[in-house]
Amino acid sequence: QVQLVESGGGLVQAGGSLKLSCTASIRTFSVSVMAWFRQAPGKERELVASISGNGASTFYADSLKGRAAISRDNAKNTVHLQMNSLKPEESAVYYCARNPVDTPYNRNRKDLYDYWGQGTQVTVSS
Secondary structure (H helix, E strand, O other), X not given: OOOEEEEOOEEEEOOOOEXXXXXXXXXXXXXXXXXXXXXXXXXXXXXXXXXXXXXOOEEEOHHHOOOEEEEEEOOOOEEEEEEOOOOHHHOEEEEEEEEOOOOOOOOOOHHHOOEEOOOEEEEEEO
């Protein structure tokens, strides 16, 4: 049974940092694109960052460029998202997800993400 389990969310003051982690029980983890999405109340789920199977290619939403780092450890089937200088408007539920199609054109296609975690709440206080 495939499971993605996120951890590391919580309450942080504006300007602070958090590191989210996701552990995935996926046999093909090392050849899967992994990503973090977030969804705030009343808003659509948005792609925050993604990383290719070998870790060589990463993507960041414009709002996070320069403030975030996504990384993965294929030996441990984990993916991390380090976020710095957090803003109150970034409060949301953050989800880890898997996309089995690891090609440049398809890595960030939301419709290809087939497994999702349950989400972890990040709250940034002003």
